[in-house]
Structure formats: structure tokens, C-alpha cells
Amino acid sequence: MITNYPKTAFDCDVLFADVFPDTVLLEGQTMLQIGGRPGRGLEIIYEGFAQYGYKTLDLLEIWQPNLEAIQCPLITKKILGDMRTIDTLVTAPYDVIVAWHSVEHISKEDGKEALAKMVALSNLSVIWGMPWGNYPQDAMYGNPNEEHKSHWQADELEALGFQVYTFGDGPNNDNMMFGVLFR
Numbered sequence: 371m372i373t374n375y376p377k378t379a380f381d382c383d384v385l386f387a388d389v390f391p392d393t394v395l396l397e398g399q400t401m402l403q404i405g406g407r408p409g410r411g412l413e414i415i416y417e418g419f420a421q422y423g424y425k426t427l428d429l430l431e432i433w434q435p436n437l438e439a440i441q442c443p444l445i446t447k448k449i450l451g452d453m454r455t456i457d458t459l460v461t462a463p464y465d466v467i468v469a470w471h472s473v474e475h476i477s478k479e480d481g482k483e484a485l486a487k488m489v490a491l492s493n494l495s496v497i498w499g500m501p502w503g504n505y506p507q508d509a510m511y512g513n514p515n516e517e518h519k520s521h522w523q524a525d526e527l528e529a530l531g532f533q534v535y536t537f538g539d540g541p542n543n544d545n546m547m548f549g550v551l552f553r
Contacts (some may be wrong), residue, residue, distance in 0.1 A: 382411070390418075399423065403429050404488075408431055416442055425446075429449065469496070474522065475520075476522070489551065
């Protein structure tokens, strides 16, 4: 299922106000966020999960300078590593695994393989947030991992089993989307 919102809607508001209340996401207590950069609004995601009673809010980040610079008091543990090897970095499952603006930084093949590992390590859901369609981006902020190596369409996430939420009038470099895959 694909649900479209106007560009003026904020993706995190939709996640926490429209998606959370009517789903098993309310039953969770542990969340792993994959990817983070200071000044990117990461706190909004952590605050959203905390308001629904999540107690464990961990972060997995590939680039050490980002991991060190992120200062969010809600983060319970920081893990340095690559989402493609999540199965070697995380031993206990999380209720929800969130890859918010991180999957587009690896190839589609790697993304699909990482998804299988995320699903195996999640009790309730995997959530992916990313640009909708082609959003070119090179390395930035001195971080070579910021380059976009894949571009995803809403129907591709839907084919992987996600309930998809799009924002704007179609895939372009200004519109975003996220998908929720329930277990």
C-alpha cells in the first residue's frame, strides 16, 4: 500500500501521529536507529519513540566523527559499524529498526541484503526513510559515506513488503518517502 501526503507534511509527524497509534509499534520498547549526522534532526526520531515508551534507543553509525559528534541524551548506546554487517554487530533483537536516510548510501543489492538482516533482528518492524526517486549526492562534510549510491521508488519498497508513505507530487530530488515493514 502506498499513501501519499502533500509536500508540506512532515515525515516524522506522519510516522508518530498517523502510523504509530494504530499499530504494533505501540508494543515496543527497544529501537535501533541506523545512520546519523549532527544537525540532521535525529533527536526528533528519538523523542518520538521515547514518547511511546521506548526505553532502549541505540544508534548504529558507520562514520566515527558522526558517532562522536552526536550528543542526544536519549541515546542509550552508540555502535560504530556498517548496516551491511548488522548481524555481526547486534546480538539481541530490537523491537524496531529504523534506517532513516541511510539505505540510499549503499547499493540496492546491499540494501536488500541488509533488509533481510534487519528483519531477522527485529521483533515488530523495520522502517526505512529516504529520498523518493533520484536524489544525487556526493560525499559531504568530509564523510565519504554521504554519497548516494542507490535511488528508490515507492513501488520498489512496496514490492519488498513495506507500507509506503510518500510526500510531494512524485519522485524527484525534493520529495521524501518512508516505508514500514511489519513482521
